[in-house]
Amino acid sequence: MLLILTNPMHSDINGGNKQSVAFRKPQRITITVPKSVYEYLVETSAYEGRSLSNYASYLLERSAEGR
DSSP: OOOOOSSSSSEEETSSSEGGGGOOOOOOOOOOOOHHHHHHHHHHHHHHHHHHHHHHHHHHHHHHTTT
């Protein structure tokens, strides 16, 4: 087995730099919400068939698209 490790920033054929996929990974945050909001998110995420984390992320992404 051959394992080749490269720099996260590497040159493409034309000499330009390409950013590694590792730099595009999602970032984690922690938030505090009122109990009523938490209960709404839990109930709605279950109805939507999503995890609470996935549903909250979806809502934040959707909100950010309108900025």
